[in-house]
Amino acid sequence: MILLDGAEVANRRNLELNKKILKSVEKYKRAPSLSIILVGQNPASLSYVKGKGKACKLVGIKHKLYHLDENIKETELAELITTLNNDDQVDGILLQLPLPHHLDDDKLINLISKDKDADGFHVINQGNLYQKRETVYPATPKGIMSLLSAYDIDVKGMNAVIIGRSNIVGFPVARLLMDQGATITVCHRQTKDLSLHTKQADLIIASAGRAELVTKDMVKNGAIVVDVGVNRVDGKLVGDVHFDGVKEVAGYLSPVPRGVGPMTINALLENTYDLYLKHIK
Numbered sequence: 427m428i429l430l431d432g433a434e435v436a437n438r439r440n441l442e443l444n445k446k447i448l449k450s451v452e453k454y455k456r457a458p459s460l461s462i463i464l465v466g467q468n469p470a471s472l473s474y475v476k477g478k479g480k481a482c483k484l485v486g487i488k489h490k491l492y493h494l495d496e497n498i499k500e501t502e503l504a505e506l507i508t509t510l511n512n513d514d515q516v517d518g519i520l521l522q523l524p525l526p527h528h529l530d531d532d533k534l535i536n537l538i539s540k541d542k543d544a545d546g547f548h549v550i551n552q553g554n555l556y557q558k559r560e561t562v563y564p565a566t567p568k569g570i571m572s573l574l575s576a577y578d579i580d581v582k583g584m585n586a587v588i589i590g591r592s593n594i595v596g597f598p599v600a601r602l603l604m605d606q607g608a609t610i611t612v613c614h615r616q617t618k619d620l621s622l623h624t625k626q627a628d629l630i631i632a633s634a635g636r637a638e639l640v641t642k643d644m645v646k647n648g649a650i651v652v653d654v655g656v657n658r659v660d661g662k663l664v665g666d667v668h669f670d671g672v673k674e675v676a677g678y679l680s681p682v683p684r685g686v687g688p689m690t691i692n693a694l695l696e697n698t699y700d701l702y703l704k705h706i707k
């Protein structure tokens with residue numbers, strides 16, 4: 427089994443990005459900048475935001491964190507987003523999800539200017555993705571595609587089974603894989619017999635958010651398995667794939683942590699840099 431080492435690939439890509447950023451700063455006299463908005467004290471979100479800030483620093487992206495009170499009014503948050511949209515020094519805006527229940531995440535995400543949408547969640551950017559137009563790719567699907575390409579995996583003609591159909595992972599990654607020539611099957615909560623599909627798969631993308639859902643008996647010999655899931659079980663991070671079992675049959679397998687997570691952050695940084703270039707030119 428070949429380990430899809432997301433941490434290593436992301437490191438390499440971050441170093442390349444850093445070189446590009448240094449050159450651009452020399453040329454345009456300003457670093458790319460990302461504004462991160464975090465509402466409340468969700469421990470997972472706090473840790474994600476910390477990781478994203480650290481990564482920004484590493485590659486030379488200026489970042490500012492707006493850490494807001496759990497009970498902030500929607501109008502106040504909307505005002506902040508509008509201010510950042512109008513701030514010429516801000517290239518990218520990221521609203522960390524999930525938001526507390528009294529806030530409408532869909533409405534707020536779509537308030538972010540599509541030209542500053544670092545996560546690629548804006549409805550227009552997603553629409554452009556589905557119509558194969560130029561867009562900002564959602565960070566996790568983009569990171570998964572970069573991970574596969576780093577291992578020279580050509581998905582053309584493969585049977586790809588995606589577990590999960592969310593707007594931020596499952597559905598857009600299905601679209602990207604289909605664009606690259608894979609035949610896709612999207613499984614979800616209502617899928618009757620998940621293993622019927624996974625057993626036929628040359629490539630499995632596990633993004634259900636269910637700890638160790640994919641077991642050895644569900645995976646074909648030599649299949650490529652990408653584990654997107656992040657689940658906390660007894661204080662430990664566990665993916666959607668039973669790693670120790672599946673590693674005995676898979677041809678390629680991504681671990682959790684150090685798999686898709688660092689690739690997602692790298693994609694976010696690359697998105698921010700691309701938005702900066704468009705903005706500053």
Ligand code: NAD
Pocket residue numbers: 566589590591592593594595596613614615616617620633634635636639654655656657686687688690691
């Ligand atoms: P979500 O809850 O929005 O979507 C989960 C999807 O999985 C749904 O479409 C649901 O129908 C499907 N599903 C749930 N249980 C299932 C089952 N038993 N069988 C088949 N399908 C099932 O979640 P999401 O935002 O798409 O995230 C999915 C997972 O990926 C989570 O664990 C999340 O933490 C993780 N994630 C990781 C990264 C990263 O960078 N590593 C980024 C985003 C999300």
